[in-house]
Amino acid sequence: xxxxxxxxxxxxxxxxxxxxxxxxxxxxxxxxxxxxxxxxxxxxxxxxxxxxxxxxxxxxxxxxxxxxxxxxxxxxxxxxxxxxxxxxxxxxxxxxxxxxxxxxxxxxxxxxxxxxxxxxxxxxxxxxxxxxxxxxxxxxxxxxxxxxxxxxxxxxxxxxxxxxxxxxxxxxxxxxxxxxxxxxxxxxxxxxxxxxxxxxxxxxxxxxxxxxxxxxxxxxxxxxxxxxxxxxxxxxxxxxxxxxxxxxxxxxxxxxxxxxxxxxxxxxxxxxxxxxxxxxxxxxxxxxxxxxxxxxxxxxxxxxxxxxxxxxxxxxxxxxxxxxxxxxxxxxxxxxxxxxxxxxxxxxxxxxxxxxxxxxxxxxxxxxxxxxxxxxxxxxxxxxxxxxxxxxxxxxxxxxxxxxxxxxxxxxxxxxxxxxxxxxxxxxxxxxxxxxxxxxxxxxxxxxxxxxxxxxxxxxxxxxxxxxxxxxxxxxxx
Numbered sequence: 001x002x003x004x005x006x007x008x009x010x011x012x013x014x015x016x017x018x019x020x021x022x023x024x025x026x027x028x029x030x031x032x033x034x035x036x037x038x039x040x041x042x043x044x045x046x047x048x049x050x051x052x053x054x055x056x057x058x059x060x061x062x063x064x065x066x067x068x069x070x071x072x073x074x075x076x077x078x079x080x081x082x083x084x085x086x087x088x089x090x091x092x093x094x095x096x097x098x099x100x101x102x103x104x105x106x107x108x109x110x111x112x113x114x115x116x117x118x119x120x121x122x123x124x125x126x127x128x129x130x131x132x133x134x135x136x137x138x139x140x141x142x143x144x145x146x147x148x149x150x151x152x153x154x155x156x157x158x159x160x161x162x163x164x165x166x167x168x169x170x171x172x173x174x175x176x177x178x179x180x181x182x183x184x185x186x187x188x189x190x191x192x193x194x195x196x197x198x199x200x201x202x203x204x205x206x207x208x209x210x211x212x213x214x215x216x217x218x219x220x221x222x223x224x225x226x227x228x229x230x231x232x233x234x235x236x237x238x239x240x241x242x243x244x245x246x247x248x249x250x251x252x253x254x255x256x257x258x259x260x261x262x263x264x265x266x267x268x269x270x271x272x273x274x275x276x277x278x279x280x281x282x283x284x285x286x287x288x289x290x291x292x293x294x295x296x297x298x299x300x301x302x303x304x305x306x307x308x309x310x311x312x313x314x315x316x317x318x319x320x321x322x323x324x325x326x327x328x329x330x331x332x333x334x335x336x337x338x339x340x341x342x343x344x345x346x347x348x349x350x351x352x353x354x355x356x357x358x359x360x361x362x363x364x365x366x367x368x369x370x371x372x373x374x375x376x377x378x379x380x381x382x383x384x385x386x387x388x389x390x391x392x393x394x395x396x397x398x399x400x401x402x403x404x405x406x407x408x409x410x411x412x413x414x415x416x417x418x419x420x421x422x423x424x425x426x427x428x429x430x431x432x433x434x435x436x437x438x439x440x441x442x443x444x445x446x447x448x449x450x451x452x453x454x455x456x457x458x459x460x461x462x463x464x465x466x467x468x469x470x471x472x473x474x475x476x477x478x
Contacts, residue, residue: 025060025063025064025065026060026063026065026066028059028063028065029056029059029060029063029065029071030056032055032056032059033052033053033055033056033059034052036048036051036052036055037049037052043353044348044349046084046085046348046349047348047349047350047353049082049084049348050079050084050085050344050345050347050348050350051345051348051350051353053075053078053079053082053084053344054075054341054344054345054350056071056074056075056078057071057072057074057075057337057341060074060075061428062428064429064446067330068330068334068436069330069331069333069334069337071337072333072334072336072337072338072340072341073333073337075337075340075341076090076091076093076337076340076341077090079340079344084344084348085344085347085348089340089343089344089347090340090344091336091340092339092340092343092344093335093336093337093338093339093340093341093342093343094336094340096336096339097299097301097302098206098207098301098335098336098339098395099332099333099335099336099339100301100305101206101300101301101304101305102331102332102335103305103308103327103329103332104301104304104305104307104308104309105304105308106308106327106328106331106332107307107308107309107311107312107319107323107327108283108286108304108307108308108311109157110319110323110326110327111279111282111283111308111311111318111319112147112150112279112283114275114279114318114319114323115273115275115276115278115279115318116269116273116275116276117150117276117279117280117283118147118150118161119164119265119269120266120269120272120276121143121146121147121150123164123262123265123266123269124262124266125139125142125143125146127259127262127263127266129142130259131254131255131259131260131261131262132253132254132255133172133180133183133250133252133253133254133255134241134245134250134253136168136184136255137183137184137187137241137244137245138237138241140161140164140165140184140187140188141187141188141191141237141240141241142237143161143164144157144161144188144191144192144195145191145195145233145237147161148195148196148199148201148202149199149201149287150283150287154192154193154195154196154202154432154434157188157192158188158189158192158434158437158438161188161192162185162188162438162441165184165185165188165443168184168255169181169184169443172250172252172255173252174251174252176442176443177443178251179248179249179250179251180248180250180251180252181443181444182248182443182444182448183244183245183247183248183250184443185438185441185443185444186244186248186438186443186444186448186449186452187240187241187244187452188438189434189435189437189438189439189444190240190426190435190438190449190452190453190456191236191237191240192434192438193424193426193432193434193435194236194240194424194456194460195233195236196434197229197420197421197423197424198226198229198230198232198233198236198421198424199225199226199229199233200220200222200225200226200300201300202434204390204394204420204423204432205225205420206300206301207339207390207394207395207398208394208395208398208416208419208420208423209225210299211394211395211398211399211402211416212398212402212412212413212416214399215398215399215402215403216402216405216406216412216413216416217412218412218413218416220413220416222300224475225417227475228417228467228472228475228477229417229421229467231463231466231467231471232421232460232463232464232467235459235463236456236459236460236463239456239459240456243452243455243456243459244452247451247452247455275317275318278316278317278318279318282307282310282311282318283307285307286303286304286307289303312324328437331436331437334436339395342393342395343395351397351400354383358379358383359400359404362375362376362379366408369468369469370465370469372410372415372418372468373418373464373465373468373469374461374465376415376418376419376422377418377421377422377461377464378422378461379422380393380397380418380419380421380422380423381422381425381457383397384422384423384425384426384431385428385431390423390426390431390432393423394419394420394423397419398416398419398420401415401416401419402415402416411477411478413477414468414472414477414478417472417477418464418468421460421464424457424460425453425456425457425460425461426449426453426457427449427450427453427454427457428446428449428450429446429449435449
């Protein structure tokens, strides 16, 4: 796979190597929903039929029976074609600002990549970190975190960091399947997913913040979100580093050429170009607008899309029509389909059935701050399996969480932040477009994602046990 083509998914080639397994996955994804469609469950036809199609989408995503966006498209079509809902509802996710925010983030990521700004930042960080594998791994994680402020999407960050990781893997003379290659791609992908919850920048946190404001009647500020999860960000950097070194010890510790490799790459970039300066200025304006949202109240998606479209203007000279052709739209379509699924779930009363079942069962255990933290985190983690994408999980459940908080005299902001954070722990690629993209490069397997995901999910839970009862009250979140 070409190093500059992050959107080329490997699913089709993997299925070509194992057609029987792919056939079984597809058959299961079709037969189980058909059985659910006709089962005598006593549900309203619209609810049961909607859940049957959602079952197809989730199973197709879980078993990787087909490309994620294609399964999403088919599901949206079936909602419409089989009369479950009308077209505006079946494809409503495509009119939501979240997929357009992701599209804008990919444009911003292309600005950072095309100009060389992303590579310059990455190489500058790792030059100061060192030339050994442990230090480089830490450098990748730190760069991922720093890039979150510049590139507000884990998808775009993975695309940028992948070019660096591929060069590093070549420098280590490592092969696909080696611990060096797996460790690099795994951790930059998984932390890209996690940091999107700790900073109000990723699609999941943006979706959650919008729902908290609309249904909880609270103002969710960029700086407040950043401060609330700052300790978690610091601990995650260190924990992710140590867990990766433990699970994937390197075959070779030192990069060929050491730190001179990074210095040579920086020399190749030369002095700051005009394009880099324009990219830095444009992204700097976006960051300034994001961190001052409490003054102007412009939606982050509007800022991102405005910046991305401004870069496409011919007089600006940063992006052109060829860049538009090279943008990977599949994750955007996947997110739009996932949001559509959530909207259909709500329209067919399936959401009411799921959420009432979940919250009815957990309500007796929400006695104090500690039990609430434990139950909400793990309930969100499990709930995430059934609603697949974190966009659909947060977009459809956050209104219920807000109503639950208000009806039980709880702080909507606290419960909303807690529930959003619970969407960070993942075990399967279908749960996040970021994981789909990182997995597509072919440097780690699904079982690797389960291993590292399980450990980091536990780490994040332990961090949350400190944040919610002790740290958040100190910053005004009771």
